[in-house]
Amino acid sequence: MMSEKLIVTEDGSHTLYRDDLDEHYHSTHGAIQESQHVFIEAGLRKAMHRNGPVKVLEIGFGTGLNALLTLKEALDLKKKIQYVTLEPLPVSGDDYQQLNYGSLVDLEDASAYLNKMHESAWNFPFYFTDYFILNKIQSKLEDAEFQDEVFDVVFFDAFAPSKQPEVWSLGNFSKIFKALKPGGILTTYSSQGQVKRTLKEAGFEFEKIPGSKGKREMLRATKPIS
Ligand SMILES: C[S@@+](CC[C@H](N)C(=O)[O-])C[C@H]1O[C@@H](n2cnc3c(N)ncnc32)[C@H](O)[C@@H]1O
Numbered sequence: 001m002m003s004e005k006l007i008v009t010e011d012g013s014h015t016l017y018r019d020d021l022d023e024h025y026h027s028t029h030g031a032i033q034e035s036q037h038v039f040i041e042a043g044l045r046k047a048m049h050r051n052g053p054v055k056v057l058e059i060g061f062g063t064g065l066n067a068l069l070t071l072k073e074a075l076d077l078k079k080k081i082q083y084v085t086l087e088p089l090p091v092s093g094d095d096y097q098q099l100n101y102g103s104l105v106d107l108e109d110a111s112a113y114l115n116k117m118h119e120s121a122w123n124f125p126f127y128f129t130d131y132f133i134l135n136k137i138q139s140k141l142e143d144a145e146f147q148d149e150v151f152d153v154v155f156f157d158a159f160a161p162s163k164q165p166e167v168w169s170l171g172n173f174s175k176i177f178k179a180l181k182p183g184g185i186l187t188t189y190s191s192q193g194q195v196k197r198t199l200k201e202a203g204f205e206f207e208k209i210p211g212s213k214g215k216r217e218m219l220r221a222t223k224p225i226s
Pocket residue numbers: 024025026035059060061062063064065066086087088089139140141142157158159160164167
């Protein structure tokens with residue numbers, strides 16, 4: 001049976017370790033530093049200047065860390081964000097209640113927000129503030145359906161391609177490509193050759209950019225405008 005263990009990463013923030021996959025939810029060099037670098041700075045901030053609400057799709061809700069950091073951006077910049085996140089196997093209450101993000105993320109009531117994110121119902125939008133709506137979908141990416149050209153940014157935060165290759169498939173990247181607006185971007189911590197080839201085959205252009213601590217590179221992929 002699968003079990004999860006709480007681990008302290010190098011920046012002091014927690015992550016979870018899944019023993020059946022022998023895989024962590026975040027970089028052991030720092031969970032918060034990785035999420036902030038890969039998804040907030042390299043991804044979300046590239047879309048915050050767009051007109052209207054920013055629509056984010058996350059692959060893998062997990063601990064909720066990316067969602068919490070995105071809520072902080074929305075409140076800091078007073079910009080509306082609609083956040084859709086997929087998760088087939090939600091983290092248990094015993095695990096998420098121990099996570100220390102609430103005391104490390106510089107946001108008033110961060111712990112309460114994180115708990116609410118986990119407690120809110122699946123498959124219904126939950127209105128947190130004027131600036132943040134969360135819609136958690138209990139599904140694998142493989143089974144999810146999206147409208148065409150709705151998302152500005154995708155946080156591709158699945159477990160590593162070596163552990164879950166089926167999630168990094170052409171079918172999944174093509175589905176995301178269709179669901180992104182032209183000019184929309186996807187970021188991921190992986191810069192594996194096979195991931196680049198699959199993104200390219202799905203139609204993306206990509207750039208290699210410096211990775212978070214402990215990783216030389218990461219990828220930012222863009223859906224071309226025409
Ligand atoms: C690397 S963890 C990251 C989770 C999260 N973003 C976080 O910060 O904690 C990967 C997540 O993807 C989820 N996952 C696994 N298979 C998936 C699939 N087929 N589609 C979507 N998510 C999946 C896992 O359950 C896990 O929560």
